[in-house]
Amino acid sequence: MINRSKACLTLLVFVCLMCGCWDRKELNDQLFDLAGGIDLDESNGNRYLITGQLFVPKSGEGQDPPRSASFLESSRGKNIADAIDNMQQYLSRSMTRGHRRNLFIGEKLARSGISELLDSYTRDPNSRLRTDIWVVKEGTAQDIMKINYPLEKLSAMAPIKIHQAAGGEVGTSLVHYLMASKGEGSSPTLPVVKKFSSPGLDKPTIMFYGRAIFNHKHKLLGYLNYDEAHNRGWIMGTIKNALITTDYQGTVTGFVSQPKSRIYSAVSNSGYVKVEITIKGKIVLKENNSSLVLSEGTDLMKLQQSFNNEIKTQMLNLIHKVQKEYKADVLGIGEAVYRQHPSYWKNHRGKWDNIFVHSEIIIRPKLEIKQIGQQNSPLHVK
Amino acid sequence: MLRQLFDACFDITFRSFKTPEGLATLIVYITGITDANKINNDLFRPDTHEWKDLFTDIHLSSVATSSVTHSILETADRLLQGHAAVFVEGHSRCVLLDLKAKEGRSIEEPAFEQTIRGPRDSFTEQVEVNASLIRKRLQSTRLKLEAFTVGSLSRTKTIVVYLDGLVDEKVLCQVKERIGQISTDAILDSGYMEEMIEDVSFTPFPQIQNTERPDIVAANLLEGKVVLLIDGTPDALIVPMTFWATFQSAEDYYERFIFSTLIRWTRLFLFIVSLYLPSLFVAITTFHSQLMPTNFLFSLTSAREGVPFPSVIEALLMEFMFEGLREAGIRLPKATGSAVSIVGALVIGQAAVQAGIVSAPMVIVVSMTGIASFAIPRYNMSVAFRILRFPMLLLSGMFGLYGVAIGTISLLIHLCRLESFGVPYLSPVSPLRFRQLNDVFVRSPRSKNSRIRNSLSLIRRRTGND
Numbered sequence: 001m002i003n004r005s006k007a008c009l010t011l012l013v014f015v016c017l018m019c020g021c022w023d024r025k026e027l028n029d030q031l032f033d034l035a036g037g038i039d040l041d042e043s044n045g046n047r048y049l050i051t052g053q054l055f056v057p058k059s060g061e062g063q064d065p066p067r068s069a070s071f072l073e074s075s076r077g078k079n080i081a082d083a084i085d086n087m088q089q090y091l092s093r094s095m096t097r098g099h100r101r102n103l104f105i106g107e108k109l110a111r112s113g114i115s116e117l118l119d120s121y122t123r124d125p126n127s128r129l130r131t132d133i134w135v136v137k138e139g140t141a142q143d144i145m146k147i148n149y150p151l152e153k154l155s156a157m158a159p160i161k162i163h164q165a166a167g168g169e170v171g172t173s174l175v176h177y178l179m180a181s182k183g184e185g186s187s188p189t190l191p192v193v194k195k196f197s198s199p200g201l202d203k204p205t206i207m208f209y210g211r212a213i214f215n216h217k218h219k220l221l222g223y224l225n226y227d228e229a230h231n232r233g234w235i236m237g238t239i240k241n242a243l244i245t246t247d248y249q250g251t252v253t254g255f256v257s258q259p260k261s262r263i264y265s266a267v268s269n270s271g272y273v274k275v276e277i278t279i280k281g282k283i284v285l286k287e288n289n290s291s292l293v294l295s296e297g298t299d300l301m302k303l304q305q306s307f308n309n310e311i312k313t314q315m316l317n318l319i320h321k322v323q324k325e326y327k328a329d330v331l332g333i334g335e336a337v338y339r340q341h342p343s344y345w346k347n348h349r350g351k352w353d354n355i356f357v358h359s360e361i362i363i364r365p366k367l368e369i370k371q372i373g374q375q376n377s378p379l380h381v382k
Numbered sequence: 383m384l385r386q387l388f389d390a391c392f393d394i395t396f397r398s399f400k401t402p403e404g405l406a407t408l409i410v411y412i413t414g415i416t417d418a419n420k421i422n423n424d425l426f427r428p429d430t431h432e433w434k435d436l437f438t439d440i441h442l443s444s445v446a447t448s449s450v451t452h453s454i455l456e457t458a459d460r461l462l463q464g465h466a467a468v469f470v471e472g473h474s475r476c477v478l479l480d481l482k483a484k485e486g487r488s489i490e491e492p493a494f495e496q497t498i499r500g501p502r503d504s505f506t507e508q509v510e511v512n513a514s515l516i517r518k519r520l521q522s523t524r525l526k527l528e529a530f531t532v533g534s535l536s537r538t539k540t541i542v543v544y545l546d547g548l549v550d551e552k553v554l555c556q557v558k559e560r561i562g563q564i565s566t567d568a569i570l571d572s573g574y575m576e577e578m579i580e581d582v583s584f585t586p587f588p589q590i591q592n593t594e595r596p597d598i599v600a601a602n603l604l605e606g607k608v609v610l611l612i613d614g615t616p617d618a619l620i621v622p623m624t625f626w627a628t629f630q631s632a633e634d635y636y637e638r639f640i641f642s643t644l645i646r647w648t649r650l651f652l653f654i655v656s657l658y659l660p661s662l663f664v665a666i667t668t669f670h671s672q673l674m675p676t677n678f679l680f681s682l683t684s685a686r687e688g689v690p691f692p693s694v695i696e697a698l699l700m701e702f703m704f705e706g707l708r709e710a711g712i713r714l715p716k717a718t719g720s721a722v723s724i725v726g727a728l729v730i731g732q733a734a735v736q737a738g739i740v741s742a743p744m745v746i747v748v749s750m751t752g753i754a755s756f757a758i759p760r761y762n763m764s765v766a767f768r769i770l771r772f773p774m775l776l777l778s779g780m781f782g783l784y785g786v787a788i789g790t791i792s793l794l795i796h797l798c799r800l801e802s803f804g805v806p807y808l809s810p811v812s813p814l815r816f817r818q819l820n821d822v823f824v825r826s827p828r829s830k831n832s833r834i835r836n837s838l839s840l841i842r843r844r845t846g847n848d
Binding site for chain 1: 667668669672676679680682683686687689692694779780781782
C-alpha cells in the first residue's frame, strides 16, 4: 500500500516535470515596455495607433559606448489588445506590460474619450497599476515619444522625474483617476505633458504642462496650466511645497513650505452650497526687490498681506475657471460636502454638477512669513 | 591459557622471572597501550621499598591502582584496556595494575568552533581528559559521569554526563535506554553513536548537537541537558537539540548581549539567505518579473543577454560548481589550497561570466549564498540547508514563488514533526513557551535571565532542599 502511494507520488512529480506547461519565462524572452503611447487613428476601420518604447538589453560589460537603450515600435488595432497582438507579429520577444510606467495619450484621443483604454489597463492583472498616464497637449503621443531626452538613459523616465522634481506625486495618476471617476461628485484629472522648444536653443524637449480635466464620460474638457494645477494640488493637499511671487513696491518671491488647506461647507435647505477654503502655508522669502524694510513689523505685515491677496486672486481665478468654464468639480469639493453633510448628499448627489457650478466659494488665505532670509533690505535700498 | 587467548597478537608481552625470594613471577601486558616505562621504573626499581617487599600487595598498590581477580576472562579484558597483570607463584590470583599509557594529542585550540573571546581549549580523543575538562569547569558533586561500554569489538567507553537534580530525567532515562539497546561491533566516532541513538534517521536535520568545546558542554549541562563523551572522538554529543541551537554560538554568551542579539539576528537572516536566495532569484526573474524594481530588472536583463541556459539550470550549475569547490577545498592539502581558490575565483567567477556561460548576477547570488551558509555556527545544520537548497531551487524553477511556498510549508511540517529525545525540535517557538524565549531570538542579559544566571535556584525549587 505504501509502495503504491509512493509510486503514485513519483508519477505525479514526473507529470509536473514532463507536461511542459511551466509558466517560466526567462527575462530574455520578454520584451519590456517602458512607455506606451496611444493615439487616435481612423484609417482602415482601426481606432487606435499604439506606440511602444521597448527596452533593449545590452550584453557584456558596462563600459560599452552609449547606445540607445530603447527603440520605438508602433501598430494599429481596433482596440488596445488587438493593437498589441498586431505588434507582436513583428517582435521577437513577448510583450510584458508589467513595467510600463508611462502611458501617453494624444489630445485627439483624449477628446474622443479614454474609457476603452482604461478598461484594457485595469482588466489585465499583468498591467501595472502604478502607471502615470499623461495627456499630450497639442500633439500626439508619438510626438513625445520620439524626443530623445538627454539626461535619462531611458527617455520615457523623463516626464516622471520632471513631475517629481516639480513637487508632484508620481505613479499615482492612474489610481487617482480611477478613484476620482468612481468617487463622489468629483471629475477625474490627468497630468499633461507638452512638446516644447527651449527658448533660444531650438531643440525639442518634454515639458510638464499641468493637468487635464475630464468629464464623467472620460472625455477631455480642457487644461489647467502649471500654476493652476499647482494651486489645485494645494487645495487637494497633494503638493509638498510651492513658490509664490507677489508685487508690492517691486516683486517679492516666497517659498511656501507645509502648504495646507481646509474646506468648510455649509448647505441651505434650497440646495444651495457655500464653501469656504482656508489656505495655509509658511513662507520663506527667496527674493526681495521691494523697498520694504523687513525687520520692521509693519512692513512685514504689509508684505504678508500682499502674499495673501496674491494667493487669493490666483485661487479665485482657478475656481472661476473650473466652475464656470469647465463646469467640473476637480477640487474635491463634492467629496468634502459628502463627508460633512452625508444626508444632504444623499438627496442631491445626482444634481451635484449643477449645484457645484452655482455654489459660492470663498477663499481665506492664512499665509505667514516665517523667515526673511539672510538679508534685510536689498542692496539698492539705502 | 592467556597465551591461547592472545594467539597471534604480536603486541602482547610476557615477562617471567624469579623474585629474590625465588618465587616465579609473570607480568603480562600489551605493548603500546600500557606504560612500559612505568613497569620498568616503578615495578622493577623501587626506591621506597626493600627488595624483599617486591611484588607484595603493598608494593603493587603503590605503583598504580590495583585490583585483584581470579577470572582469566576479566584479566584478558583488563589487559586490552591497558592494565598489566602480575601473577606470582603460590597465589591463585592475578593482580591488575592500571598502567595505561597516557599518550595522545594534547589539548589544543578548537579547530572549527573558534571564537574571539572565551576559553581556547578543546576536547581530545581521550575520554578521561575530556571528562577532566568538564570537571574542572563544574566542581560539584552534582556533576555525574556514568560510564557505559558500547560495541562488542571496540568496547568503546561512553560517558553520560549530567548535573544531578538539574537534568531532565525523562531525557536521561531515554539516553541510557537507547545506549543500552545499541548492538553494534564498533563505535569509531561520535557520528556512529549519533546515528544509533537519534530519533529519526531520514531527515537532513541533526537531532543531536555536537561540539568540541568544553565550555559549550558545561553551559548545556547547566541548562539541564545530557552530554555524551565517547572515547576516541574529540566531539561531545549534547541532547536534546532544538532547531534554535543553530543560531547560538559560544561567543554569544561572552560578548555584550546587545551585540550578541544583533549577531544572532544576522545569522538568522543569513540562514534564510542561504536557503532561499537562489530559489527566490530564479522564481522572481522567471515567473514574477513585476516584483522587481524596473531599473534593477533592466540591469539584470542586460546582464543575462546571451546566456544560453535558463536561469534554473544556470543556478543549479553554479551551485553544483560551488559545492564542488568547497569539497575540493576540504580535500586538498594546505599547500595546494590556494591554487584551488585561484582557479575557483578566476575560472568560475570571471571567465564563465566573460565567456557568457553564466550571468554575473547569478555568480553574485551563488557566492552570497555560499558565504551565508558559512555563517551558521553549526556545521551539521549548515550542511542540512545546503542540501535543502537544491529541492527548493527545483521547485522554484518549476512553479515560481508558489513552489517556494510549497517547499517552505513542507519543510515547516517536517520540522514540526521532528523530535529530539521527546523534545519538539522547534520548541520553545512551536509549541510556544514564552518563558524560554529569552535565549532564542535574543540573548537577554544575565541579570534578567534566571535560567542562564543561576541554575541552582532551579534545583532548589525542584528538590526543596539544598
